[in-house]
Amino acid sequence: MARIPGKQFVNIRVIRGDESINSGVTMKLKIEDLTVESFAPFGEVITQPARGQDAQGPGWTWWGENHVMAGGDRNYAIGYLDLQPAELTFNWAERHMYSDELLIPMGGDCLVYVGPPDHPGEPDRLPDLERFRVFRLREGQGVLLGRGVWHGAPMALDEPLNVTVLLLKDTGKIDGHVVRFEDTPVQIERQDTGVNFSRR
Numbered sequence: 001m002a003r004i005p006g007k008q009f010v011n012i013r014v015i016r017g018d019e020s021i022n023s024g025v026t027m028k029l030k031i032e033d034l035t036v037e038s039f040a041p042f043g044e045v046i047t048q049p050a051r052g053q054d055a056q057g058p059g060w061t062w063w064g065e066n067h068v069m070a071g072g073d074r075n076y077a078i079g080y081l082d083l084q085p086a087e088l089t090f091n092w093a094e095r096h097m098y099s100d101e102l103l104i105p106m107g108g109d110c111l112v113y114v115g116p117p118d119h120p121g122e123p124d125r126l127p128d129l130e131r132f133r134v135f136r137l138r139e140g141q142g143v144l145l146g147r148g149v150w151h152g153a154p155m156a157l158d159e160p161l162n163v164t165v166l167l168l169k170d171t172g173k174i175d176g177h178v179v180r181f182e183d184t185p186v187q188i189e190r191q192d193t194g195v196n197f198s199r200r
Contacts, residue, residue, distance in 0.1 A: 031111060031188070034135045034143070042114045042133075042149045046104065046142035067144055069100045072168060079165035083110060083156035091185035093132075093150040094178040097123050099168040103154060104142035108161035110154040111188070112137055117148030123177040126150065129186060155188075 032038055036045045044067050055062045069076070090113060097120065103112060115132040119125040127150065137143060137154070145151055154163050168175075 031134050031136050031190075034137055034141055039135060039143060041116060042143075043100070043146040044144040046102070046144060047140065069102065069144065069166070070147075072098065074169045076166055077169040077171075079167065081153065081163040081165055082160070083154060083163060084160050085156045085158060088155055088188035088190065089185050090152050090155075090188075091182045092178060092180045093126060093152050094176055095123065095148050095150045096167070096171050096175045097148055097177065098175045099171045100147055101145040101149075101151070101171075102142060102164075102166035103137070103145065104164045104166075105137050105139060105154065106162045106164060107139065108159050109136055109138050109157055110161060110163065111135065111157065112143060112154045113152055113188075114145065115150030117146060117150070120148050123148075124179060126179040126181075129181075132186075134188060 034045055039045050046067060049063045049066050051063070053061045054064045088111070093113075093115060095117070111134055113132055113134045115127050115129075118127045118131075132150070135143070136157075
């Protein structure tokens with residue numbers, strides 16, 4: 001069983017530079033603000049609902065059951081992710097075919113990169129990297145990644161922050177499909193006009 005620090009996975013595929021995965025291509029993608037519409041192909045946005053509240057009292061307002069995570073025979077497990085500012089580069093992506101994944105940043109904004117849930121019958125088949133998108137999750141927002149959506153660990157921008165992660169228990173052990181593209185990492189360069197995705 002291969003490992004990413006702190007995680008165990010059943011399936012890891014490594015792509016070398018001589019394999020065809022956008023080899024030598026420079027991609028330019030903008031960091032997108034998170035909206036319900038822009039994120040719809042990848043899952044749901046968790047934010048204050050536009051509908052009326054279900055209950056309220058002095059100092060609090062409640063909206064219940066706004067999103068549903070499909071369950072199964074396993075319990076849900078709550079993970080805690082500590083993020084520190086680092087180079088905005090990624091060389092791997094993962095997906096889970098049988099579990100949604102909830103990401104809620106606490107204490108700041110972060111980036112999340114996602115790819116479409118293509119080829120559900122081939123869980124280790126990565127889509128073209130040009131089809132990945134990068135979203136800025138602002139404090140107070142979260143995302144519910146749909147089953148089969150490619151993603152990696154969220155990225156801190158300027159300040160450390162933490163992210164709460166909710167998955168079906170043992171997902172990393174029995175439903176973790178990871179593809180590494182170490183010879184061709186993707187960089188996110190912050191610019192006034194957006195983000196430049198490029199190969200090194």
